[in-house]
Amino acid sequence: xxxxxxxxxxxxxxxxxxxxxxPKGWKMRxxxxxxxxxxxxxxxxxxxxxxxxxxxxxxxxxVYWNPANTATGTxxxxxxxxxxxxxxxxxxxGLVFGGSGLEGAQQSYxxxxxxQNGTWLIKSRNGDATSIVSPKTPxxxxxxxxxxxxxxxxxxxxxxxxxxxxxAVNGEVVHTEAKSGALAKTxxxxxxxxxxxxxxxxxxFKLSK
Numbered sequence: 001x002x003x004x005x006x007x008x009x010x011x012x013x014x015x016x017x018x019x020x021x022x023p024k025g026w027k028m029r030x031x032x033x034x035x036x037x038x039x040x041x042x043x044x045x046x047x048x049x050x051x052x053x054x055x056x057x058x059x060x061x062x063v064y065w066n067p068a069n070t071a072t073g074t075x076x077x078x079x080x081x082x083x084x085x086x087x088x089x090x091x092x093x094g095l096v097f098g099g100s101g102l103e104g105a106q107q108s109y110x111x112x113x114x115x116q117n118g119t120w121l122i123k124s125r126n127g128d129a130t131s132i133v134s135p136k137t138p139x140x141x142x143x144x145x146x147x148x149x150x151x152x153x154x155x156x157x158x159x160x161x162x163x164x165x166x167x168a169v170n171g172e173v174v175h176t177e178a179k180s181g182a183l184a185k186t187x188x189x190x191x192x193x194x195x196x197x198x199x200x201x202x203x204x205f206k207l208s209k
Contacts, residue, residue: 023049025068029102031061033196038089041197053080053203058194063096063109065191069207071097072187076208077158079192082201083116085150090115091195094156099189110183111193112167114154118142120174122167124182133182134167134175141172155204160186 028047033040041059048055056064071077079095094113101107106127114120120142122134145152159166165183167175177183190207194200 021049022047023054023066025066026064027067027103028065029063029107031063033060050201051203053201053205054192056192056194056198056200056202058196058198058200061194061196063102063191063193065096065099065102065189067189069190070188071160071190071207073160074162074209075160077160077190077206078155078208079205080153080155080203081114082151082153082203083145084199084201086116086145087197089197090117090119091198092121093194093198093200094192095158096191096193097158097160097188098186099191102189102191108185109189109191110186112156112158113193113195114142114156114169116145116152118144120167120169122175122177131182134177137174139169139172139174141169141174143170 026047028045030045043059045060045062046057047064077095077097081093092113092115094111096109096111099109102109108126110124112122119136119138121136124131124133143152143154155170157168159168163179165177165179165186166173179186192202192205
């Protein structure tokens with residue numbers, strides 16, 4: 001007697017390994033929390049391909065990048081981030097740019113991020129130290145989680161010009177700052193940062209000149 005396995009089941013079985021693949025060439029660096037009042041969640045960080053984009057599950061904070069992804073001069077870096085569900089507390093996620101030495105003690109990068117409470121934030125990292133470039137700022141441009149689904153989708157852009165940088169959320173510029181001081185170095189690796197206790201989908205991640 002022959003057993004007939006539904007075609008749909010076979011199709012799903014064939015697709016499953018593809019969904020769980022790590023993005024080719026990408027690296028990650030985990031930043032463990034050192035705060036007793038804000039500990040990491042249990043479990044492993046996961047960063048996988050999903051459709052034409054990525055899916056990040058972050059019990060701990062991490063930076064993701066491909067060493068081949070570098071930018072110089074004037075450019076626009078984009079990424080659309082979907083928060084899958086609200087975090088237990090406010091945590092930020094978004095774009096990394098101007099990076100160097102990301103695997104070593106002298107890591108350096110800038111990052112433009114948003115959070116579920118409708119605020120955005122720009123920071124810089126040098127080694128283990130971080131500095132605020134522009135503080136947590138509320139904006140109507142930053143979408144908060146939908147009460148029905150718990151999800152929110154925000155398209156972030158970093159528009160690096162010759163002498164200034166525009167930071168945009170969902171097509172609206174939320175901040176402009178001179179390309180000087182902490183923002184003087186914008187050449188380098190670009191990537192993604194997701195803070196701890198977050199699950200985020202990333203689509204339309206690209207750089208244009």
